Amino acid sequence: MRAAAALFVHRTFMLLRPPKAGPLVRSLSGGRLNTHPYTKRDTCMVGTAAAAEADFGRRSGERMINKNMAAALLLLGALGSSVQARSLTAIKQDGTLHIGTSGDMPPFSYTVDGINTGLEVDLLSMVAADLGLKVDFTVVPVDGALTSFTTRNVDVVVGGLGITSTRENKVDFTQPYMCLGMSVVSRDPAIQTRFDLENKSIGVLSGSTIQGFVAKLPFPKKTVVLATTTDVIFAVATGKVDASLAYATMAPVMAKLYPKAGVHFGPVQWSVPVGAMVAQNDASLRLALNRGLNKVMNDGRYAQLSSKYLGSDARCKATTP
Structure with missing residues (x-):
């Protein structure tokens, strides 16, 4: 071509x-x-x-x-x-795996006192170490994830990224290492499911799969597009928007950040497979990451991570031992 x-x-x-x-x-x-x-x-x-x-x-x-x-x-x-996204050979020659993350998606990828932490941060660090690589983290907004391999010189992007066919037309993903339930989040106890969002203001993260989903809801609503996950959480907690949608596993984080806000999560609406995003031009990195993920997910380390950050095993049922 x-x-x-x-x-x-x-x-x-x-x-x-x-x-x-x-x-x-x-x-x-x-x-x-x-x-x-x-x-x-x-x-x-x-x-x-x-x-x-x-x-x-x-x-x-x-x-x-x-x-x-x-x-x-x-x-x-x-x-x-x-073709500027690096191959596994180039990464190994450099000795460092450059990871992009929004840094504000607890409990998956976030920062505490300037230090990157979270389930995906620890998981990718383990996989990189098994490959003999160091890790380096770069802030990448969700709406810039698809182009970050060339614009920000990263090798892989994480941060609760749902694997969708639309995204896979432009990038590749590793095998899913989590399947997370999506819930409606609101301070109004009457708002429980997506069908309760009619004529409501809904906060969505720019570039997220939720933004696309809300746009397709077949009834009147007001969509408020926000730049960061922190902005979305704050908007819901302070009543600036009526509701949003988020992974149900984020409920403890919301309760900890805003204990007096009275934010609640409705029942799970659907499940989303989550993986690490990589460029399409070279399969070598994706295959190496998949091998590393299989190792971590079967030697007990993943179960410890999932229990630490989520309180349960978040693997997709098909991959749960």
Whole structure:
């Protein structure tokens, strides 16, 4: 595909080269469509109207060519970006696995006194250590996760990221290491399920799967898009929005952060598989991470992590021993 784009750019540049005998001019004189060789010296011979038409046609053609060339260059740029994500070989040569995280998704990935912690932070650190790698964390907003492999130079992104077909059209995921129930969150005890959100204001995280889900709800509602998970939690806890949706496992975190807010979680509406996001261009890292995840999930370490952060085993049923 990259070679085809390069060929397209080459051919486009060739079209822009000045022709030896000049382009053809189309004349509509006499209602007929005729062609004439056109050069600057021929202008008065062809006639003012034909010359004007020729100039217009030439400039229109160049604009069309320029648009095509720009599209091809953008294609090349996109292809070039996709191959910038590092392979496992390059990562091992560097010795460090660069992990992107929003840093505000407790209990999965968050910071305490500037130190990264959480189930996914510890899990990926264990997998990296088994691969002989150090870890380095970079803040990546959820709405920038899909492009972070080239814009922020990360190798993998975590933070409660649901695995969806829409996301998998642009990136890859490791095997799911959690299946988490999604619940409606509100201070109003009458708001229990997604069907209770009609005519309500709903806080959603920008770029999250929840934003897309709420947009498709078939009834009137007000969607309030917020930049961070912290903003969403605060908006619900302070009544700035009527409700939101969140993983049910976040209930203890909400109770700890805002003990007097009276925020409650409704029954689980559906389950979401969660995994680590990786670039599509090289399967070597994804396969290595999957092998590492299988090891951690079967030697007892995952059960300890899940119990520590969630109070239960969060593995998808199919992967629970």
